[in-house]
Amino acid sequence: MISIALDGPAGAGKSSIAKGVAKELGFIYVDTGALYRTVGLYFINRGIGTELECDIEKNLNNISVDIKFVEGVQHVFLNGEDVSDKIRTPEASMMASAVSAKPAVRAFLLGMQRKLAEDNNVLMDGRDIGTVVLPEATLKFFVTASAEQRANRRYKELIEKGEKVNYEDVYNDIVTRDYNDSHREIAPLKPAKDSIMFDTSNINLEESVEKLSAIIKERISVD
Numbered sequence: 185m186i187s188i189a190l191d192g193p194a195g196a197g198k199s200s201i202a203k204g205v206a207k208e209l210g211f212i213y214v215d216t217g218a219l220y221r222t223v224g225l226y227f228i229n230r231g232i233g234t235e236l237e238c239d240i241e242k243n244l245n246n247i248s249v250d251i252k253f254v255e256g257v258q259h260v261f262l263n264g265e266d267v268s269d270k271i272r273t274p275e276a277s278m279m280a281s282a283v284s285a286k287p288a289v290r291a292f293l294l295g296m297q298r299k300l301a302e303d304n305n306v307l308m309d310g311r312d313i314g315t316v317v318l319p320e321a322t323l324k325f326f327v328t329a330s331a332e333q334r335a336n337r338r339y340k341e342l343i344e345k346g347e348k349v350n351y352e353d354v355y356n357d358i359v360t361r362d363y364n365d366s367h368r369e370i371a372p373l374k375p376a377k378d379s380i381m382f383d384t385s386n387i388n389l390e391e392s393v394e395k396l397s398a399i400i401k402e403r404i405s406v407d
């Protein structure tokens with residue numbers, strides 16, 4: 185099986201690019217951030233705050249996270265409920281960042297991610313795919329863009345969805361999450377030694393998909 189790791193900070197365009205490239209290559213696109221968001225949602229539903237003052241492992245025993253692909257589109261389930269939309273709020277973003285710093289949560293989600301790559305040709309996006317989840321991935325990319333660009337894009341996305349947000353909050357969220365994600369002790373966000381840097385600050389989505397697909401096709405033979 186072919187696996188392509190796509191890591192990078194929040195809002196660099198990873199998921200939109202990955203969706204386009206996966207379609208182009210006929211691979212499945214796995215958004216691993218959605219898994220952390222799903223675990224985070226469980227804690228939100230239980231009224232637990234981002235400081236996570238509770239027995240994490242005990243809570244994980246009550247959580248089942250499933251991932252299914254409906255016409256190529258990923259859906260995530262929390263204890264049987266499709267929560268694919270509910271995990272897309274700023275609150276769920278912050279909670280995902282908080283739970284993702286917990287070793288028990290990362291261990292809980294690791295097997296599921298590896299199994300998906302074992303059974304399918306995947307394009308997997310996250311923070312530690314090239315470094316931890318799939319260290320033997322066929323190709324690894326580290327997708328970046330400036331914090332301002334990323335905040336701009338995320339802000340537009342949320343406004344289009346009808347969320348009531350202001351730019352300052354979105355920008356601060358991005359900077360806080362960058363800091364948390366790259367300074368945590370376990371699986372911090374950093375490029376794998378053998379990853380290819382891909383900066384999207386000055387190219388749009390269409391160009392990014394085209395460029396990344398071309399690099400992949402050049403390096404591996406995709407039928």
Ligand code: DC
Pocket residue numbers: 194195216217218220221277280281282284285309310311312313361365
């Ligand atoms: O990609 P995203 O914004 O949906 O991710 C939500 C949070 O989950 C983000 O703060 C970092 C964390 N995450 C992670 O630690 N490891 C991954 N493989 C994917 C996401």
